[in-house]
Amino acid sequence: MSHTTDNLWQAIRDEVTTAAASEPMLASFLHMTVLRHKSFDDVLAFHLSSKLASATMDARALMELISEALQADPLIAAAARADIQAVRDRDPACKAFSTPLLFFKGYQALQCYRVAHWLWREGREALALHLQNRISEVFAVDIHPAARIGKGILLDHGTGFVVGETVVIDDNVSILQEVTLGGTGKESGDRHPKIRTGVLIGAGAKILGNIEIGTGAKVGAGSVVLEPVPPHVTVVGVPAHIVGNCDEAQPAQAMDHRIIEDQ
Numbered sequence: 001m002s003h004t005t006d007n008l009w010q011a012i013r014d015e016v017t018t019a020a021a022s023e024p025m026l027a028s029f030l031h032m033t034v035l036r037h038k039s040f041d042d043v044l045a046f047h048l049s050s051k052l053a054s055a056t057m058d059a060r061a062l063m064e065l066i067s068e069a070l071q072a073d074p075l076i077a078a079a080a081r082a083d084i085q086a087v088r089d090r091d092p093a094c095k096a097f098s099t100p101l102l103f104f105k106g107y108q109a110l111q112c113y114r115v116a117h118w119l120w121r122e123g124r125e126a127l128a129l130h131l132q133n134r135i136s137e138v139f140a141v142d143i144h145p146a147a148r149i150g151k152g153i154l155l156d157h158g159t160g161f162v163v164g165e166t167v168v169i170d171d172n173v174s175i176l177q178e179v180t181l182g183g184t185g186k187e188s189g190d191r192h193p194k195i196r197t198g199v200l201i202g203a204g205a206k207i208l209g210n211i212e213i214g215t216g217a218k219v220g221a222g223s224v225v226l227e228p229v230p231p232h233v234t235v236v237g238v239p240a241h242i243v244g245n246c247d248e249a250q251p252a253q254a255m256d257h258r259i260i261e262d263q
């Protein structure tokens, strides 16, 4: 993408320039992380690598790896951009485009997963699993690198999010903290949930088994979902049951947690 037409990158630079001027204690961090870089992709590679670095894998090696992934598959950066827009649009606590990139670990963990997923698809499974482990240690987000996750995802807070190997999450889904998309323990092979577009999953929900959560459905906080959920309904409870319809096309975007009673 041309730097002159990159509106997101320009908005992030402008926000960070203002923040650096108004908060001297953050100026050095903001300069190192954002202002000295030439593009959004460079910032992503620098910042994620500094988060994931460890005693046995340094930030420079990780930055080269992340840059390699971003160059090889432009869909990674496209998804990272769509995720920023999703957080900015849907999270009332997010007032700036730079905030998820700099400070929201759900967002950061998801972008690290995208690199691990690229490695997995490239057949570099051991390195993908190493990244999964580091992401889990650093962010408390444990996503199997084989799982498939679309773009425009709000992973709010991120803490305790667990995703199994055969999970599929379509575009424009919103997920709160402490959600598990796992197996029942009774199936093998393709054994994990499939989350369709526009779904909103409340904090602490556990969705277990190879079941589909239909387009535009809502899953209430703390639910244990063991059966497929039809499109555009709300389910709650342990085990979860249908309590109403969703009149929004995409509850993930509206982030309205109210239940609409059946008419």
Ligand SMILES: CC(C)(COP(=O)(O)OP(=O)(O)OC[C@H]1O[C@@H](n2cnc3c(N)ncnc32)[C@H](O)[C@@H]1OP(=O)(O)O)[C@@H](O)C(=O)NCCC(=O)NCCS
Pocket: 162, 164, 180, 181, 182, 183, 184, 185, 186, 208, 224, 226, 238, 239
């Ligand atoms: C409990 C479990 C092992 C299923 O055991 P099971 O004896 O085979 O149970 P079934 O699936 O036949 O369900 C029996 C009943 O228990 C209910 N049930 C099953 N699991 C339940 C759970 N976790 N919470 C509440 N109710 C549950 C079912 O709805 C069903 O109710 P019904 O008889 O009224 O229809 C499984 O559902 C489970 O919770 N596994 C844990 C998996 C996990 O932690 N995965 C995370 C991986 S990251």
